Amino acid sequence: MNSVLSVxxxxxxxxxxxxxxCHKSLQSAIPGFYHDMNGKAERPDTTVxxxxxxRLAIHECPRQVQVATEHLIQKARNxxxxxxxxxxxxxxxxxxxxxxxxxxxxxxxIGTTIAAALHEVGRTPTICGRSALKQLELRHDGGRILxxxxxxxxPAAIETAFDLVFVAVKAxxxxxxxPWLSALCSEKTLVCALQNGVEQKTLIEPYLPGNQxxxxxxxxPAQREPDSSVWLRAKARLTLPDTPATALxxxxxxxxxxxxxxxxxxxxxxxxxxxxxxxxxxxxLTGRRAGMFARTDISELALAYLRECLxxxxxxxxxxxxxxxxxxxxxxxxxxADQGTSILADxxxxxxxxxxxxxxxxxxxxxxxxxxxxxxxxxxxxxxxxSDGPG
Ligand SMILES: NC(=O)c1ccc[n+]([C@@H]2O[C@H](COP(=O)([O-])OP(=O)(O)OC[C@H]3O[C@@H](n4cnc5c(N)ncnc54)[C@H](OP(=O)(O)O)[C@@H]3O)[C@@H](O)[C@H]2O)c1
Numbered sequence: 001m002n003s004v005l006s007v008x009x010x011x012x013x014x015x016x017x018x019x020x021x022c023h024k025s026l027q028s029a030i031p032g033f034y035h036d037m038n039g040k041a042e043r044p045d046t047t048v049x050x051x052x053x054x055r056l057a058i059h060e061c062p063r064q065v066q067v068a069t070e071h072l073i074q075k076a077r078n079x080x081x082x083x084x085x086x087x088x089x090x091x092x093x094x095x096x097x098x099x100x101x102x103x104x105x106x107x108x109x110i111g112t113t114i115a116a117a118l119h120e121v122g123r124t125p126t127i128c129g130r131s132a133l134k135q136l137e138l139r140h141d142g143g144r145i146l147x148x149x150x151x152x153x154x155p156a157a158i159e160t161a162f163d164l165v166f167v168a169v170k171a172x173x174x175x176x177x178x179p180w181l182s183a184l185c186s187e188k189t190l191v192c193a194l195q196n197g198v199e200q201k202t203l204i205e206p207y208l209p210g211n212q213x214x215x216x217x218x219x220x221p222a223q224r225e226p227d228s229s230v231w232l233r234a235k236a237r238l239t240l241p242d243t244p245a246t247a248l249x250x251x252x253x254x255x256x257x258x259x260x261x262x263x264x265x266x267x268x269x270x271x272x273x274x275x276x277x278x279x280x281x282x283x284x285l286t287g288r289r290a291g292m293f294a295r296t297d298i299s300e301l302a303l304a305y306l307r308e309c310l311x312x313x314x315x316x317x318x319x320x321x322x323x324x325x326x327x328x329x330x331x332x333x334x335x336x337a338d339q340g341t342s343i344l345a346d347x348x349x350x351x352x353x354x355x356x357x358x359x360x361x362x363x364x365x366x367x368x369x370x371x372x373x374x375x376x377x378x379x380x381x382x383x384x385x386x387s388d389g390p391g
Contacts (some may be wrong), residue, residue, distance in 0.1 A: 002009070009291040019206055024177065036051035041085050042220070045387070051064060054298060059258050060275050068322060069191070073216060077245050079263075080100045083242050088189070091322065092139060093338040098162045099165035100162075100251075101126075101160075101162045101164070102113070102118060102123060102125040102126070102162060102163070102164045102165075102252055103125055103127075103128060103158075103162040103164075103165045103166070103184045103228055104118075104126070104127050104128065104165070104166040104168060105128045105129075105165065105166070105167050105168065105169060105177050105181070105184070106128075106129065106166060106167060106168035106169035106170075106173070107127050107128075107129045107136050107151055107168070108169070108224055108230070108276035109169030109223055109224045109230050109342065110220075110222055111127075111129075111163055111166070111169075111194070111344075112136045112137070112147070112222070112229075112230040113128055113138055113220065113222045113230060113232050113236055113258065114168060114194060114236075114253075114258060115136055115138075115147050115237060116138035116145040116147050116230075116257075117146040117253065117256035117257045118137065118252065118253070119147040120145055120256060121147065121256050123256075124148070124280050124299055125166065126147060126158075126162070126184075127147070127150075127151045127154065128151070128152050128153075128158075128184065129151040129152070129153060129156070129230065130153065131151065131153070132150065132151055133150070133225070133228060134150055135147060135149045135150075136149065136151070136230070136358050137228070137230065138232055139225075139229055139230065139231045139232065140227070140231075140232040140236075140257065142257070145388045151209075155179040155183035155184075157183070158180075158184055159184035161185055161186035161188070161189055162184050162185070162189055163189065163190065164189070164190050164248055164252055165184050165189055165190070165192070166183055166191075166192050167181075167191055167192070167193050167194060167195065167204060169195075170190040170192040170342075170346070170351075170352075170354055171195055171196070171199075171203060171354045171356070171357040172352040172353070172354055173199055174203050174204060174207070174240070177207075178207045181207045181208055181300055182207070182209075184234050185208055185209065185212060186209070186211075187209050187210050188211075188212060189208075189210065190211070190245050190249070191204060191208060191210050191211055191213045191214065191246050192211050192213075192214045192215055192216060192240075192249050193214065193216060194214050194216055194218050194238070195216075195218070196218065196273070196274070196342075196354060196357060196358055197274065197354070197358060197361060198215075198267075198270045198271060198274050198361065199361060199387040200213060200216075201215055203357070211275065212245050214240060214245055214249060215239070215240075215266070215270065216238045216239065216240050216249075216299070217238065217239040217266075217269050217270055217273045218273075219234075219236075219237040219238065219273070220232060220258075220281075220343070221233040221234055221236050221339060222236075223340065224345065229275055232247075233336075233339060235257075235259070236258035236259070237258065237260070237261070237271050237298060238253070238258060238259075238260050239260075239261045239263070239266070240260060240261070240263070241264075241266030242262050242263060242264045242266070248261055249271070250262065252349055257324060259371065265319065267318050268318040268319045270318075271313035271318035271320065272313075272320055272324060273323065274309075274361070275306055275310065275312070275313060275325070275328055275360040276328050276356070277343075277357060277359075277361055278306070278343075278360075279302045279303065279305060279306055279329070279332065280297075280332075280344070280380070281326055281343055281355065281359045281379065281383055282301070282302055282305070282342065283340065283341055283343070283344045283356055284343055284347045284353065284355075284368050284383060285350075285383070285386070286298075287344075287347070289338050289340045289341075290332050290335035290337060290339040290341075291338065292339070293329060293332035293333050293335075294337070299329050299332075299333070300354040301375075302325075302328075302329055302332075303325050303326065303329055305326030305375045306324070306328055306329070308373055308374070308375050308376060309325075309376070310322075310324060312362050312365050312369070312373070314360075315371060316365055317367070320356050343355070343358060348388075352387050352388065353383060353387035355380065355384050355386075355387050359380050359383055360378065360380050360384065363376040363377065363380045
């Protein structure tokens, strides 16, 4: 569990052997006390700390004065005298839904972005992955964020369920994270799926004990680099459906580098993004990045495919204008020529592809409704074979 507080733009106080959240103004104000990865932090005088926190509250964080001063001063005082109040066995205050405990499964391109966003504001999630990493690293326009690990790789190490679990593995990897889901989730856990597609609930809910899955639309491109760091190539943004559970996620991500929109018409937004993903699948078939959409023949093919997909989207309840296919092509044309897509990254790495949740689903839904999809009928088998073989 973390003992983080809702304060923006900060780092960690590390004066009691555990992390306490600290606004950035304190990083220089209290030398030696700020986030010390080597465990060499020193404890400052309580009075000095209180003065600094008071100054922080007044000048830096007016909206969250109460939270910042109250909690930090109390925690700092407790550290000085070795007291605990409302703390668990590690001396860390157990989170409530107001201050939810957060875990993240799948610290890849999207998972690292969200973990870094949460970490930067002191809400560092428990990170669960497949590969043991000492830390995560996100590179973005504003600089570099290091998220201290370790990345946990054994679900058996998890002792308690979490309030909020982000799932950021590929749709093809959901089966494999079943042990994580059962270790991290109780019936009260909210699972927020950070995945492409319109079937996130259907795919994840069978693995949960009656939990709620909150789907999302992930709008930002993030790229894993050879050194395991992640390059965030645009501003991070999610769209969530407007449900009673949504507030838990918006609150968790409030004030982070990842903005969140909430929409009453999630179906339309999700299908809009699905169409974009479907067209991006063409990059797998050419082995080329976004620059290929500068070709007239490719943009015409993509446009015809998208118009076919649009009919299916509307039949599924999405309200999307005739202009959407052209808008999507225009977006690809504005991308840097070397910008890829996660399904192309998987193809280049010889990994299974999310062809079914990004392309196959449109063909499946169309078939169920008797809608002809001649272009899907060509594209989908090629993607499926590129992913799954044989051969
Ligand atoms: N990347 C983008 O720009 C982007 C944009 C929008 C939406 N999306 C969607 O977001 C989702 C995640 O994509 P991504 O690009 O972030 O994928 P990714 O980079 O491949 O990350 C997946 C992560 O899950 C981990 N993982 C795999 N199997 C696991 C297991 N059994 N237990 C625990 N962790 C496991 C992987 O570990 P390893 O490190 O061992 O592989 C990796 O860290 C996909 O649905 C994708 O379509 C991606």
